[in-house]
Amino acid sequence: MDKKRFEKLVDEALESLPEDFKKRLENITVMVENKPSREVLRRMDIPPGSTLFGLYHGVPFTHRGPFYGNLPPDVIVIYQEPIVRFSATEEEIKQKVKDVVLHEVGHYFGLDEKDLRDIEQDT
Numbered sequence: 001m002d003k004k005r006f007e008k009l010v011d012e013a014l015e016s017l018p019e020d021f022k023k024r025l026e027n028i029t030v031m032v033e034n035k036p037s038r039e040v041l042r043r044m045d046i047p048p049g050s051t052l053f054g055l056y057h058g059v060p061f062t063h064r065g066p067f068y069g070n071l072p073p074d075v076i077v078i079y080q081e082p083i084v085r086f087s088a089t090e091e092e093i094k095q096k097v098k099d100v101v102l103h104e105v106g107h108y109f110g111l112d113e114k115d116l117r118d119i120e121q122d123t
Helices: 003-015 019-024 038-043 080-085 090-108 113-122
Strands: 028-033 054-057 074-079
Touching (some): 003 080, 054 090, 074 080, 080 090
Parallel strands (some): 028 074
Antiparallel strands (some): 054 074
């Protein structure tokens, strides 16, 4: 899948977020990169043989106080190569992109990995 088509799927996933979420997203940029660098994998303590589909960098919404402001935007990075590699069809890619975008937006709203796993298991 070419990058332009993949970016379109990311845009569609963002548009499909519930309106309440979209209204509350502030000062955030969503980017597509081919794959996480070795440095990112090391910093995130991702073991060899594992992968990373997306990453949130920033100050979670729940940690922003009255003095939050004048900061560069938070960033969500969606990694194309691992998502495509772990998907058999374009429909699976589309669903995985949607799941990863929602997961990273969850981090923006202050949810940790355990919270997100619990939510994902309930759906």
